[in-house]
Amino acid sequence: MAEAHQAVAFQFTITPEGIDLQLSYQALNQIYLSGVRSWKKRVSRMRNRVIKGVYPASPSSWLFVVIAILATMYMRSDPSMGLITKIQQHLPLRYTNTHNTEDTTALVSLSNTLLWLSLILALRFCLKLLLSYHQWMFEQHGRVSNVTKVWVVSRFSTFRKPLLYSYQTSLPHLPVPAIRDTLSRYLQSVRPLLTDPEFKRMTKLANHFEANLGNRLQRYLRLKALWATNYVSDWWEEYIYLRSRCPLMVNSNYYGMVTSFSLNCSLENCAKSFAILSLSSRRAKLRIKNLSNISPLFLLCTVIPLCAAQCERMFNTTRTPGVETDVLQHWQDSEFVVVYHKGRYFRLWVYRAGRLLSPREIEHQMQRILDDPSPPKPGEDKLGALTAGDRIPWAQMRKQYFSSGINKRSLDAIERAAFFVTLDEEEQGMRGEDPAGNLDRYAKSLLHGKCYDRWFDKSFSIVIYKNGKSGLNAEHSWADAPTVAHLWEYTLATDAFQLGYTEDGHCKGEVDRSLPQPQRLVWDIPSEAQVCSSLAVAQALADDVDCHVFPFRDFGKGRIKKLRISPDAYIQIGLQLAYYRDRGGFCLTYEASMTRLFREGRTETVRSCSNESTAFVKALEDGEAEEQCRRLFRLASERHQNLYRMAMTGAGIDRHLFCLYVVSKYLGVESPFLKEVLSEPWRLSTSQTPVQQMELFDLKNHPDFISLGGGFGPVADDGYGVSYIIVGEDMINFHVSSKYSCSDTDSHRFGAQISKALQDIMTLLSADTKTSLSSKGAAQPQAKKLL
Structure with missing residues (x-):
């Protein structure tokens, strides 16, 4: 009861001599320190606003x-x-x-x-x-x-x-492309996927759309672009993410892995690992909140700043369900995280008396949670399944049972927490007797877990396994993967190179033994029927996901760049070759490209399946001359780079057509062209996880400390989801997903096709290099004879 006594600032009794006040100076001191810290944050925020405003x-x-x-x-x-x-x-x-x-x-x-x-x-x-x-982006290397x-x-x-947000008001607005240019680029992108009659019909639809409804919709869109900061982002967030009624798990949320080797993977339990990761994340939060300690993100060293708007909602953010649409809620600050362990939820304060707890103190508090023997209350252990199932039942359940009383207070604690933490009772990782299988199980666990031991509504959740391995699961609507990857890189680098452990295996720092116990959240679940129903939906979805993660070690970007080829273009053309061999044809291919060169920019689609890439694949598979295949590959690579640059600079296709479609819905008019375009399935959805904070890693001496990247579920029921990260100079890590329910897809088979495609292309291009070298060698003796 000591904690309860200290929580009371004063007590009083009335006696014949008068009122006797019994003040608790410790509690009053805590109140004073809390107020001082609050005012310091206000002053800091005001100072940062002034500095940002006059930049x-x-x-x-x-x-x-x-x-x-x-x-x-x-x-x-x-x-x-x-x-x-x-x-x-x-x-x-x-x-x-x-x-x-x-x-x-x-x-x-x-x-x-x-x-x-x-x-x-x-x-x-x-x-x-x-x-x-x-224009700098479109110029050739050496010809500036x-x-x-x-x-x-x-x-x-x-x-x-500059500070983190200094460039925000100076970033250009995303331009609205000319409708004729967008339609022309669209027809060019679908040409290799359509027969001549189909392409003729689609061209007719596009021309009719441009001549009639298109220009009317374009005028409304240009008006929005003049008024809004970004003509795409708010509609993209609302209609693509928040209005989706299907489960977030697998369909929207994505995961991130730790490094192939990290200091925390050999720990005996997860308390120490969580202490380091939690402190690293909190330090990252402090860097973001205290803008004087962090610089903007740049391209080309410090030349091109990227929009930092997505960083604002990284912490203290949750997605709350609604019947028609969800809502993103963000709170200014939070001094605690919520931890899930063995079916129970705990509020863990990471601040005391205005200071961030040391790693050793967080470890101490975490060990208290691990040692807590209390069982979960009825319905508590699987409560997280509500966030994994369909959104409408969760919205109805939330309104009926979580709008008042103890359930509301406990739910508020989860939603207001800086982030969510799961202490998983399983062991995951990449080592053991079956490293390849362990890697696949590790990915599946991070993607969906047991379907009830993650809180999928939170901006991100950290997962700590029993053996100390870790990872994260992130909600997609508030930000895109590069923003989360930036945080994760900082966290892993802090873990490995700054915080570390003592010789006896504990986290560094001292422990204040008077720290209060982590607070157990209390629930009153009157009905478990909806929880079980949501769990059944989520379990069926999770069981259908086929995940395969594999490192490609034959070569990496070092060897590719020696051939003067973009590594991303090389991989994307390899994916086209792999898909053609796997399915016997081509498909509409989605590659995510950022548009953060513009204010509040998010992503654009690079339609990687082009006329040039399909021509190369067909030539290679038909056994044409190697010289011809190499020429076609170079053309395909240049075409892909140009498509990527156009997407980054606001000349993409899909976001423009999407916004035209939204305007048509507001006007209540139907467009057969737009309806058909937006219903086309993306059977190959791809994304590259960038390595952004090179200053944190000494790649030459510590190549294994880069994250193995992350992955996501398949976008189409009969398609593949492929994520990849270029790890150092000599490895590329791939994450492939598909669905068991589709007999035409197999993640392991497609992974093997990817490896073979990359090897075959390298063999083709290396032969040209060897021929050039041998011809030079033959020419040298001849020259000597002439002399």
Whole structure:
């Protein structure tokens, strides 16, 4: 009862002598420290808003401008060029003819503030113009134009060190492509997938759409682009994610793995592993909240900033279910996480007296949860299945049973937590007698677990296994995978290279033994029928997923780049070859590309199945001459790179057509063309997990400390989901998913086809290199004879 006594700030009794107050100074001290910490955060947020708001200038530049102008005025000159006189004419009479020094100083300060704000707007406009230049992306290596050279020099030579969100207001808006260009690119993308009569019919539909409804819809879209920050992102978030009524698990959420070797994989239990990962994540949160400690994300070193808007909802965010649409809820701050262990939920505070707990203290608290012998209450252990099933039953259940009382308080704790943690009783990883099978089971466990031991609504959940291995499961609507991967890289690097463990195997740091016990969340579940129903839906979905993860070690990006080929283009063409061999044809292929060069940008689709890639695959499979195959491969690679660049720079196809479709629905008109386009299945859905924080890893000496990436479920019932990460110079890790219920797909078979396709292409291209070298060697003796 000691904790309960300390929680009361004071007690009082009434006696004949009066009122006797019994103050608890420790509790009052905690209240004081909490208030101080709260005010510090407010001041820090206000400071960061000011710094971000005046970028690319600084707050101190205002004082410099004022002093400089005052100095020139005392030298009998008017640097404001009549601005002060204009201001005096609009002031009350007592200011107009005054020679008072204080009034003059006030007028000068006001005019200089206006001048300073004007300069900030001008600088911001210039910066936006610089960031709107994207031609650098389309220029060949070694053939950079003079315009691009001047642009690079301008970017490097301007402006002070930025914070995380400094560039937000200077990023260009996503442009709306011309409807004729989008339709032309669309027809080109589907040409290899359609027969001549089918292509003729689709061309007719597209032309009719452009001549009639298309231009009308385009006008509405351009109007939105003028008014909104991004004409795609809000509709994309709402209609693609939040309005979907199917389960989040497998269909939307994705997973991330740890490194192939990490310090936490040899631990005897998961308490220490969670302590390190939790502290690393909290430190990442502090870096994001305290903007002075983190820089923006860039392309080309520090030249091209990426939009950081997705980072805002990384922590303290949950997706709450609704009957028609879900809602993303984000809270300003949270000082605790929620932990699930053996069917029970615990609130674990990671702050005390305004300070972040040490790794050893978090380990101590985690061990208390592991040692807690209390059983789960009826219905509590499988409660998480509600987040794994269909959204409408969960919304109805939430409204009926979780809108008041203890259930609401416990649910609020989960939803307001910084993130969710699962202490899994199983052991997972990549080692043992069956490393390949273990890797597949590891992926499936991270993707769906037991269907009730994850909280799929949270922005992300960390999973810690009994043997210390870990991973995460992330909800998709609030952000895309690169944002979560950025956090995960930081967490793993902090684990491996900064925090670490003592010689006796414990986390570093001291323990305050007066820490209160983790708080057990209490539930009153009157009906378990809906929980069981949601679990049945989720279990059927999980059992149908066929996951296969494999490292491709024959070569990596190092050898590919020596051939002067984009590694991503090489892999994507390899996937086309693998799919053709697996299914005997081609399919509409989705490759995710970011549009974060623009404000609030998310993703665009690269339609990787092109005329050039299909021509190469057919030539190779038909046994045409190697020289011809190599030429076609080069053309396919260049075409893919161009498609990727166009998607990144706002000239994609699918987001534009999607928004036109949404406008048509608002207007209540039907478009046969748009309806057919948006109903086309993506039987091959692909994505690359980027390695972004190279400064955190010494890849040469520690190549095994990069994450093995992550994966997702198949988009189409008869298709494949393929995610890959380029690990160092000599390995590519693939995550393949499909459904057992489809007899035409097999993840392991497709994985084998991917490996063979990559090897065959390398054999083809290497033969050209060997021929060139041998011809050079033969030419050298000849030259000597001539001499």
